[in-house]
Amino acid sequence: MSIDDSPSQGSAGGVAPYEETPLLRDNDDNQSKAGSQDERPTEETIIPEEVSNTRLAITLGSIFIGVFLAALDSTVIATLSAPISTSFNSLSFLSWLASAYLIANAACQPLSGRLTDIFSRRTGLVVSNVLFAAGNLICGLAGDEATMIAGRVVAGMGGGGLMAISTFVGSDLVPLRKRGLLQGIGNVCYGTGAGLGGIFGGWVNDTWGWRVAFLAQVPLVVISGVLVYFTVNIPPKKSEKSKLSRVDFLGAFTLVVTLVLLLLGLNSGGNIVPWTHPLVLISLPLSLVSLLLFIYIEAKVASEPVIPVTLLLNRTVMAACLCNWLFTMIVYAVLFYVPIFFQIKGDSTTVAGMRLIPQSIGVSFGSLFAGFIMNRTGKYGLLSLGLMFSLVVGSGLLSTLTFNNPSWPVYIYLFLLGSGYGGMLTVTLLACISAVSHDHQAVVTSATYAFRSTGSTIGITIASAVFQNLLLSGLHDRFDGLPGAEKEIRKIKDSFDELKHLPSGWKDGVMDSYAGSLRGVFLTSLGIAVLGMLHRNRNRSAADATTAEDAPQRTDADLRLVEAHKPLDITNARIITDGYDADVAHWLKPAGQNTVREHAQNLINDLCVMRARTKATKRPVLFVAHSLGGLVYQGALLLCVNPNGEAQGTLLDCTRGIAFMGAPNAGSDFEMFTTAVANIISLSFVNSPNRQLLEVLKGRSQVLANIKNGFLTLVRIESRKAIRRSRYILFFEELPIAATSHRVVTPDSAITLGYNSTTIPTNHMNMTKISTQNDVGYERVSGRLMDWISEIENASGVPTTIIRRNTANDPSFQEVMNDLKLSNASYYRYHKRADKFIPRPDLQPKIVNIMTQESGTATRVCILCGMGGQGKTALAIDSCRQAELNHLFLAIFWLDASSTEALKKGLIAISDMVKHSMDQTDRSDEERIEFTLQIIGSWNRSWLLIFDNYDNPDQFQSLSRYMPSSSQGSILVTSRNSDLARLGTVVEVPPMSQTEALSLLYDRVGGAEKFPEQREDAKKIVHLLGYLPLAINQAGAYIQRRVNFPLSRFIDEYEDRKHLI
Structure with missing residues (x-):
């Protein structure tokens, strides 16, 4: 591989990278594609204003009234179908009563997402309520079959909109992590309505007749529509095009x-x-x-498709849709044929409908339970498996029913079925909307509802076909040849009332025929449930695989950041990025191909030449590796352990991080990092499987594992040497879907002792990792990379010692210079001050006073005490700077006191600068430290020693033994431990006041004028962050890096992701 202008053999991308290559570049093809996409009119998502909890409850309550009625209306036919069909003298008309509603429901739900994006959620809800009320009014007044079916169609159009748009509103107003509980509540309304539909229909029919069941819903729908009009206020997306021209x-x-x-x-x-x-x-x-x-x-x-078909290529979305499709078939078949089972046994329509109450309770329980679990843990792999198992068991048990069974076991079967279904709805919907950006959430939700409605219709259709065909077959087998059999069979087929007027000797045969046809319906449901379970396990197996799907030669352009937001202005670090295809896995060289070792050697040689040519041999390096590039980079650094020349050894020392954006496999799996604790910063974006690549890796896994193990050994060695400290973070791509595992890789791979892991949702299509700057993945990764780069830049100025300039004529200065191996003004290094530091006027004078007051013969000791993130180190840095500017101290030493080892290492580094009167070669570290402290204590001019992060006193026998005793000396200690009064004067560092915190936040984001009329949001942010300067600084950096990013959106995202902190 070369890093000049020629293509690299091993590069997956064509042109090989070099040190000034942007982090993740676009190729010409991608730019042209982006350009073509940009030609479309721009669309702006308007973030709705945050509403109070009371207003939120009223808004969602008014919407859930419609959800309840729409669900009730979808199942009220379960007990009314027989009396309605009988009144029109056609039992074959039965399936159309339900199917007409559900066909219209399924046809309109996919449209509601895009249309309400254009015309607003409120408009969609009002229109849906009008259609739903009109449809029920038509049904209640219908005089013939055609009018009845027309009413069901109109009602279905409105009901579909009511159920789908309610979810859109929840997604607009509620943070993602809380949506599980919200969706659980919504599914309770849906499940309760669906479960009570049969009971309500049967009771009304027995009391007033079936028409009242439809007419009674009209006034309630009108009330819901009025409430929606006044409470829902979510603006539509803005676009350059007119509203009608945007409709597809x-x-x-x-x-x-x-x-x-x-x-x-x-x-x-x-x-x-x-x-x-x-x-x-x-x-x-x-x-x-x-x-x-x-x-x-x-x-x-x-230009604005109803359902962007690329969304369905996302495995998460497709798996969720298929789960809704298959399991809704089962539930609706059961909802319609369990009441018929009991009516055949002799129950009235009211009693038959009441038998469905356990199913309604199960849906409510399952929804709330799943929402609660997801809200608490954010995980649902095992949860989804348990829910689907409950569906399969419930379906299987129903298939064992006979007319001789008691009724109570049916309640258990229906509860199992309902709880599994309710939980499945919550899990799959939340997985779906978390897998796409906010712009696509309404459209994807519409798709899941469309699959659900289609599934319900197909389920009833399949069940009806099975029931009718088995019933006719059973009746003909038993009664063909008897006088009047054809006419009697037709009567039995068209009306349940005929069961009361059967000819002598027919009853047992008719009941057996009904029992066989119902068993066929329930066995069919069981088969569909098993199919859904197998679908879930198939996707789980696919998700457990660990290499790239569809594109073994994927380029870094497919893993791109937005051009305008690449971290280009990096002065103290350069980023190398590259990927390799499956051929890299071969150790034995195929014709025309390099091996891993050869790629690694080429990388080292070319990189060392480039760094020497640009005089950048000391520049820190970050590696970004995708596909199998991580193996090559690991191999390259292993070769640097025994360097061929100084340049290679320097390259190893300058490596500050490796960002693994490829696929773990037998040789590069991330279990290799589970015990690493130090210098390599790692990210993992994990793709889905590519069988070709797996086959290649299978035969070479031992070779690749050797690279892995060697690199892990290197990490451990550097960790033990404490060469440097770096934060260690894992980013794992997540497939949050009930039909797959919780993560693409096994959960163990994401657990690293002592460190946290963070996931990135698969909010991309065609396995493009990052498509826009609004992607969650982009925000997390680019933000983390910029944080690391800032750390590298800060590290270039982290001091061991500060010596004040321009004091060459000062005798005391000359005395110190005689003790230190430094020429005048040649060594002037100080801790880099934070760019945004808000003075603490209540604390700074107190600190300076303690450090400069007269103390007789004792050393002055000031201890800054406070919780982590309160700004103790920043205060110490500022005090140090003020002391230097005011010539308060001749020499300042900054020491890391987080551990005994780190403190000793700092003191030994000072010892190396001290001109000892005798040879120190044979002295132990303790002797060198003691001698150095004595020299510092003997100086006749003021000096300052800073012990930073003295948070674990138990690690030290006594900190005082490292404190020189001198009337000229001052010591500043920062610590979280408040029990240090024995060492000196304690200064408590409290959280910032609201005014100070707001000043810091505004300073960090570029000024309050950038966020007019958002002061209340700013107050809420600093309150959420506990007025901690460190947290506010990081939040400000996060906000400042994003364009047109309102403070309210940060609050929402913080609430969504605070479980990761």
């Missing part, structure tokens, strides 16, 4: 046609007409044609 009419039309044709064919076949009827044979193929046309329009034509 072609996509909407083809989607509706696709769903209607598909469901029409499935619902008619085997129920109203035979499967060989032209209606079925024409509608199903046409639905496929319409689907292909929809995909083409969404991908190539629509």
Whole structure:
């Protein structure tokens, strides 16, 4: 590999990187693609104003009324279907009563996401309420079958919008981590409505007739619509285009046609007409044609597609949609045929509906339980497995029912089914919206609801087809040849009332036929449940794999940061970035290919030449490796252990971090870091599997493991030597979905003793890691990289000693210079002061006074005590600077007192500068330290010794033994331990006042004028951060690096991610 202008053999990207290569560059193709995308009119997401808890409760309460009624209306037909069908003298009409509602529901839900992005959530909710009320009014007044079905269609259009848009509003107003609990509450409303629909319908039918069940909902819907109009105030997205021109009419039309044709064919076949009827044979193929046309329009034509098809390529989104699709089939089949089971046994419609109460309770319990677990832990891998197992068990037990069974076991079966379903809805929806950016959340939610509605319709259709065909087959097998059999079978098929007027000798045969047909429905549900479970496990296995899918030669342009936001202005560090394809895994050299070792050697040679040519041999280096680049970088640094020349040895010393953005495998898996505790900074973006790459790695795993183990040994050695300290952080890409594992890699890989790990959601398409500066992954990674770069820059000025300039004529200065191996003004290093430091006028004069007051013969000791992050070190730095500017001390020594080893190391470093009167070669470290302290104590001019981070006194036998005794000396100690009064005068460092904290925040973000009318948000931020200067500084840096970033958004993101802190 070379790092000049020629392509590298081992590079996956074509042009090899060098030290001034941007962090992650775009190639021409990507730039052209970006350019084409930029030609589309820009769309701005407007962040809604934060609302109070009371206003939030009123808003969501008004919306959940509609959710409850929409869910109730979707299942009220479960007990009303028989009396309605009987009143129109057509039991085959039964499935259309439900399917008409659900087809319209499924057709409109995908549209609601994009349309409410354009016209606002409030407009969508009001229109949905109007349609829902109108549909129920039509049903209540219907005089024939056609009018009844038309009313169900109109009601379905409104009900679909009510359920989907309620979730959009929750996503707009509630932080992500709390949405699990919110979605649980929403699913309680949904589950309660769905569970009570049958009971309500049966009771109303038995008391006043079935028409009242529809008419009674109208006034409640009107109330909900009025409340929504006055409480929901979420602005639509802004765009340069007019609202109507933004609507994807072609996509909407083809989607509706696709769903209607598909469901029409499935619902008619085997129920109203035979499967060989032209209606079925024409509608199903046409639905496929319409689907292909929809995909083409969404991908190539629509500027703002109803459902961006690329979202469905995201495995998280697709897995969530399929889970909703399959398991909703089961639940709706059960909801419609369990009441029929009990009505055949002789229960009234009211009693049959009441049998569904355990299912409703189960949905509520499962939703709240899943939301609570996710809210507390953020994890749901095992949770999703348990929920789906509950669904399978419930379905299996229902298939064992007979008319001779007691009723109480059914309650347990329905509870298991309901709890699994309710939890599944919460987990999959939260996984889906966390996998995409905020801009796509409404659209993706619409997609999951569309799959849910389609699944419910197909479930009822399949169940109806199984029930009708098995019933007719059973009846014909038993009664064909008897007088009047054909006419009697037709009556049984069309009306349950016929069960009361069966001919003599028919009852047992008819009941057996019904039992067989119902068992067929429940066994079909069991089969679908098992299929869903297998789908979940298949995705889990795929997620557990650990190498890159689809693109073994993926370039660094596919892992890009936004061009305008790359950290280009880096003065004290250079970033090297590269990736390698699967061929790098070969140790035995194939024709025309280099081995890992050869790539590593080329990297070292070219990098050393470049650094020498640019006179940058001492410049710190950060490596960013993706694909298998990490193996090459590890191999390169291992070769530097036994360097071929000074340049290679220097390269190892200058390495400050390796950012692993590739895929763990047998040779580069991140378990190799689980015991590393020091100098290598690591990030892990983990892809999904590539079987070709896995096959290559399988045969070379031992070679790659040797590289891994050798590199781990290197890390451990440097850790023991305490060569340098670096924070150690792991970033793991997350696939947060019930149908896959919690992480792409095993959880153990993300656990490092003594350190935290952070995840990055898969909010990207086509495995592009970072697509815009708004991505969560971009914000976390770029922010962390800039923090590391700042640390490197600070490290270049971290002092051991400060000697005041321009004092050559001072005799005391000359005395000190005689003791130190320093020429006049040749060694002037000081701790770099934070750019944004807010003075503490209540503390600084007190500190200076203690350090300069008369003390007789004793050394003056001042102890700054406070919690971590209070700014003790910053105060010490500022006091040091003020003392230097005012010529208070001739010499200042800064020592790390976080441990005995670090303190001794600092004192030995000072000892190396002291001109001893005798040879120190044979002296022990303790003797050298003691001799150095004596020399400092003998100076006749003032000096200052700073012991920073003395937080663990138990590690020291006594700190006083390292304090020189002199009337000229002053000592400043920073510590979290308040029990240090025996050492000197304690100065408590309290949190900043609100005024000081606000001043620091505004100073860090570029001034209060950048955030007009956001002072209350600023107050909330400093309050959330406990008025801690360190936390406020970091928050300010985070905000300052982002464009058009309101303070309220930081509050939301802090609430979403504070569990990671």
